[in-house]
Amino acid sequence: MAYYGKCIETVIEQLDQLKPGDSPEQVLEAASASLQTLSSQKQAFILEVLSGCLEYHRLLTTVVDAFYVRDGRLCLWADYNLFKVICYLATFQLGELGFQLFCDIVKSQPLDKMCKFLRFFFSPLNLSSWVKDEWSLVYEAAYVKENWIAPLMRWQPEVQELIKQLEAVLANQSPLLKTKAKVTEPKEFNLTTPRSRAIPMPEPVPAVAKPRPVPRSTYQQPKEQHLLDKTKRHNRRRAEELLLRANVEEMQCAVPRSRREPPTQGSKKNLQLRFMPRILKTPKLTFYRPNNIPVKLNTAAILREGALYQRQVERELQRVDRLVDGAGDFSEFLEWQKKMQARDREEQLAAGECRRLLGKLSHEEAALARQHLVRGNKQKADQKKEEMTELMQQCAERRLQEERSMRELVEQVTEAQKNVKVAQTRLLKGRQQIVQEVIEESRELLQRSAEAAKEEQRRRCELISQLRALETQPMRKGKLVDLTQIPGYGLEGEMSVVELRERLALLKDAQRRAEEDKRDQIIQDKRSKSQELQNVVEQISLCRAAMGRSAALRWEEKKAGAAAPGLRSQDERVLALQRRIEETAAERRRQAPLLQVSAPRTPRAPRAQPRAQLEAQHWLELEQSRERSLHARHRRGSACGRARDLEAA
Template identity: 45%
Template sequence: MASSHASLAKEAIALLHKFSAGRQCLDDFMEYASKDLQNIGTLHKKFILDVVSGCIEHKKLLDVVINVFYGQNGKCLSRGDRSQFVIICYLAIFSLDDLGLQRFSNIIKSLDIKKMHMFLTFFFTNLTTWIQNEWNSIYDAAYVEKHLIIPLLRWRPQMDSLMDRLAVTISGGSQIKKAPIKTTEPQEFSLSKPKSRPLPMPELIPQQEKSKPVPKSTYMAPKEMQMMEEIKQKNHQKTEELLYEANVKQFRCGNPEKSQHTKINSWPIKLNSAAILRQGALYDRQLEEELQRMESLVEGAREPSSFLQWQKEMREKDLQEELAKIERRRLEGRISYEEAAMARTRIMERNQKTAQLKKEETAQLMRRYAEKRLQEEKEMRDLVQQVAEGHKNSKTAKEKLQKIKQSIVKEVAEQRRELLRQALEEAQAELSRRFEIICEIRAIESLPRVRIRNFDDSETAGHELLGEMSLAELKERLALLREAQQTEQQEKREHILEEKQNKKQLLLEQLDAINLHTRALAQATAIRKKEREARPGFRQAMTRDETVLALQKKLEEKQQERQRLKQIESRKAKHSEQAAAHTEERNTGTHGKKSLTVKSWEELELSLERHIQKDSPYVVSQTETLKT
């Protein structure tokens, strides 16, 4: 049964080699192939057709592996071997569970063992790296992980043992070759040694003339490169300043005051014409209202000054209460930040303890695994010695296979020569036809062209229409019309300039009025500011609040506690580094001969962190703690 699967795999390879994707339909090809395989049993026929159709359907998935494999090892491979690599790749991905390891190994051994060992090593080495990434771009990542990668990783230990056996077989086959027989080489018989010739006097080395320096006019570096370099330096300096500002103003978010970017500057604002006119109209309306108020006061009306004073006091009181609330919220936010930082440090300590326990457990497991691995290697050496004795008569089979390959190559070369000859004849016929067409075109172009032109500008066309004109009259009328248009445009331009001048004068007058009002408003705001400074400040009223004082005291306590935790953590880190250095010096002499590498330990630590995160999702990982 094992040999039958090997022969069926060869039939599938030959059938897949006949299929051409661009010229044949899959259904027609399968129907044609089933007719050719009528002499084979039903199960065997189904196996061959399923394998070939699966390779054609999953061509995009298999080409990801085969194309890169040929790109790396194309020098030692031929295009005729592509079908067998496709079949083996399909069987390893989709049919390994159905076949089993024994049947799959029999199929591998029936083919070229060296090439199969090279392909399987390449495939299983790069399975979880770029191959998985390329498959994720074709299918869904979850589907690839569940149905393709995990089954292959489950078969990985058995495939490693199979590749080891193939490597032993290849090395055993190379040892059977006989070493070439060394022949004795005759040496001449010398009676006397000839005298050595005297060394000639060294000739004087001619001194090379100094080369002239290259003038600056030959090549000048472009200014753009220097400008780009200066811009880069300025941008780098700007980023450093922004980074420094961000680090300095880290806790500015808790400040209730406005930032420097949102404060309105006291610089003069450039206004357009519409804004100037609108501002002037506003000041005129305010002036009229003020004049009406003064007239009403002169006539005997009263001004609501007492109510305004009471309203102002109430607003100031509300503002003080609002500032106190903002300060309380800011202090509560700072306190919650400090508590979160302390909670984060506690979680880090708990994670480190759990990771240390897991490391100790994995170290014990790795020691047991190393002992088991040494025992398995010892058993494998014995098995290799037994297998090496059974591969001595493979030389004749290789010679027969080489002859069959040479005959196939000759047939392919003859067919290729016939196709090239036909293509050459067709190309020559096409070139001769094009040459005849070019000669005809050149003969037609060489004929002379007679052009007679007698035209009078002052005559009409003779159609006897009412508005018929000659070309000269039409040109004259167009010139007169153009002059009239130019005069009209000149008048419009003068009118527009006059309107612009009037508008400019109006804007200047409005700007003078705006400047006058702004100066008056500035004096009024200065007077109000002096009055406000004379009263007790808002900050004193805010500091008198008992809740604010209590929150400030609590914030200082939290900050001191966090600083104390940081110092304790730094001491622990130094102690752990010293202990790790001592253990490393102690273990270098005793564990030098072990086969475990640093890479395996790093992989174990990463898997350990993933395991811890699965067990406890709220635990912070070790890499995140290092980043913070």
Template identity: 40%
Template sequence: MNYKDLINEVTRLLDEFQEDKQCIDNFTQDAAKDLKNFSSADQKFIIDTLYGCITRKKLLDVVVNIFYIHHEKYLFRVDRNLFIVVCYLAMFHLDVLGLEHFSRIIKSLDISKMHKFLSFFFNVSNLTTHIQREWSHIYDAAVVDNNWITPLLRWCSEIEALLDQLAKKMGRGCLPKKSPRKNTEPREFDLTQPKARPLPAPEVIPQQESQVKFKQASIKINTCNNGVPVTTHRSPKESEILDEMRLRNRQEALKVLNEANSQQFRCANPQKSEKTQNVISQILQSRDAELKFDQLYTSGSPASQKTNSLPVRLNTTAILREGALYNRQLEEALQRFERLSQGASEPSAFLQWQKEMKEKDLQEELAELERRRLEGRISHEEAVLARERVLERNHHKAQQTKEETAQLMRKYAEKRMKEEKEMRELVQQVADGHKNSKAAKDKLQEIKQRIVKEVSEQSRELLSQALEEAQAELSRKMELIRQIRAFESVSLIRQNFVDDTETAGHDLLCEMSVAELRERLALLRETEQCELEDRRQHIFQEKQLKEQLLLEQLDNIALRRSLAEHAASRSQEEKRMRGELREAVRRDERVLALQKTLEQKQQERQKKKTEKNSMKKNEQVLPLTVKTSLNKKVRRD
């Protein structure tokens, strides 16, 4: 027989076997009776393979479950027993069958499925990780390694040749092996030294008018006088004047150059007008006046106390937290001074340049944001205009539909009038036919009354029976209460002769008399009192130390806050400079142009709105006339 038929027969028998209902031996005997069409060798192969797959089911299920997890998208549950049979043959019969017969069995089955399963099962990484770990949970690790993992690893090289043959049959050629992943090697970050900013070239010094006049005068004297000029025997004063002017101009140019280097981007921060400055000063004065609301009612405090006092009352946690922060800042400043004393460089020049570059970037960013905002508003206005145009078209269509519906309503009113006339005639006919139904109603009323009487009699009997049962239960309870009260009324003779020094006599190890218990409780109270006094003393000492620490921290906080106020004033000045930057951005030409276009779009939209309102007023008059005409026609009909 063909190998494919044998494997299909084994998988069919595995599908029929039910582990919880059938015995393996009985099932194999019944299966052998049905295999009369096969030869004895084929029958032996089928029975042995079936018996092995059932007995080794745990090991085989581990492999097939992991295989389905990895290839769940491309597999069906129907082929599960097929993979179990192939796995059993590869694990327990590969040495007996040999590679030649095993390859024939594999080639007789579906090539793509067998290629996927064998490439997964004979992969070294899968065998030594997932499969070996799961098998070690069932059997001992040494048994798994010696009996199954090592033999399968020996066959991996020969199975690869079989996989190449299967790949060629599928028309894909040999599958490329996965190259190992290359880990990225980190490189050090190289910081290049920033180039120094070149100094701007000074402006060209214009030629002075006195020098030109002197040249013209000398030419006139030489041309007019035929003899020797007077200036030949004495040095001219103009050269000295020119030297002084050159020196003065040179000094002014250097001064301007130094100011340009020290105060860059000054052109982007124009000074505010006098009106703006007056408004700002008025706002600041009003705020100061609001803050000085209780100045009339306070006599003031000495200067020494004001420096050490805090403006806000802090709790203990806030004082300790702020003190720790200032101590950490002080340590960082001391470390910085130590680094500077050891020769480290101060990055103040670079920070100044960085600050200037940030201001420049901020100015550009603000201008870009303003432009985007205006462009967005322009697009919004355009969208509103387009929407209004669409609404006008829809309104025109709605007017047409209203006219059509008005005509349909007229027709519908006429139709309804005809139907109402027909209905009146039908109602009149039905009323004439129902005059003889009064006798039937009387009979029905009599039947209903008889049924009600029967139901009331039955309910009366049930109620009387329930009342008798309730009375019997109540009498039984009253009898029980009477007996209990009789037992309680009997007096008991009680004699109490108690000795405090004697024990109760229960023969317990921890048993003690009342007197001993009282003495022990008194000693326990004394010890608790001593412990309480010690604890109070310890708490008082800790409280004193804590108060001293808080006072020191408050002095430190007051000092630091005075320094922080100076820093805040400097930051306020920087904010003022940024405000001037924003004013410069608002005066940008592109921003002004976008502002103009936005105003034009808004005016256009306002004009459309006014036209639309006028059209609505005209439209409100027309429906009233149409309704009145319709009502008149209906009344006439």
């Protein structure tokens, strides 16, 4: 009894530690980790009961809550998980454990509490009424009645006798009587002779045509893809070389002209190694231009392009019809549009110039503010140094105090280690006694399991001998079947097997003829469709040639219009910003010598003048590059406007 009492106590402790947010998997993992010191049998029993209580939590809490409301008003709430475990064992594990083992578990707990709970739970009125109804709300009613309520009702006599024994022990009456184990009564198998089935005639195996092998082109890429990949690789190498050259030229432009020297071979190499990005280079680059590779179009692409050209032709015909009918010309509108576009481009250039000058002005103002900030930072640095000296003194005093406290702590730890050894010896003796008790209990369980296995083996041998005796009995042979005979069940359209096969053969011939007719129709449709696509392709080729010629003419006109340079317009905002920038730069130059004189200790003061020269040179070059880009944009805008005018004309 002590063995089962300890196991039940362990399960109750695990359930008491359960929190509302914990998942069953986490609880079982924590329990298995804390039960490593116990034997394998104890671990298996505790984990099985714990997992069952977590799985059927809703069913068990329904019964225990009702017990506290009706018969258990005087019971403590600390015993809630105890009643929950007993309810789980009685409902789900009574058949597997056996009644004698269940009695031992019940007797290992307080008898008065067990007597009250068993009398309440195993009451036939409660099981057949509200317990069945409450459990049916969670699971199906038929499943609850067949698997849980019916077994509990069958165990009623034994449980009532156990309750009487517990009451007698509580009343100091006669000692407990051993209950007889329920003997399993074997029943004969209700076997019926199967009905003989008719053996169908084997159908001829159809000859399947040999499939065609998979073409090799399925697993190979087309030639066009190889050519495109080769072109991509060569173009990438060319782009890397151009990027390298652009980076080197940009870094050379960033160096002031006063410091530039005639580049020698060694200086060029050092400059390239310093500023070039890490790009893999090849000693010799060869560029290949792709040939005119014909692109194979599918049906959708051909029809889409043909419809596009057809819509363009219809649109052009409608425009000609409107002109013939006397529609107006768009020359005045195009002139007005050209003027407005030129004005918009000038405004855009002026706005871009204003943004650039605003950036330069903000840079000058930031440099001036930086000079003021340096003065303030120097004063703050002196104050911080004084504060740091005071903090260093305080840290030294604090370290001395910590060393004293650490020495006292070391002395206390050495004394505590001496007491730990005595406690370890006591704990070792207690564990040895527990191990001996567990070994004895495991021997008893092994003996019981061996006896039960022998009984099960004997019962199986008897069943096998009975089955073999039934198999040796003679069986009746099936009767012959006439395939030309009608069964005569009185069904509509009833026929013999031979007639059915003939009708199926005729139906297959009709289906084959229909498939051949449909196949011929599909071939004719494909031919007509291919002829239509060929006509559309010829029309597309003619339209492409015409579009190519018109595009070449537009390109020549665009190149001729791009030769005339555009003029840059000045704006009042731009002039005002330039004046402000000059004033701010002059003020910054006036204050720079004052900052050098006021801070002679800073090592960076002698380098202030060269740095200012570099910044001025940098902004000058940036302004020149900005003007060149604006000129280029103006030229491109004027050329694009002329091209759009020509297209509209």
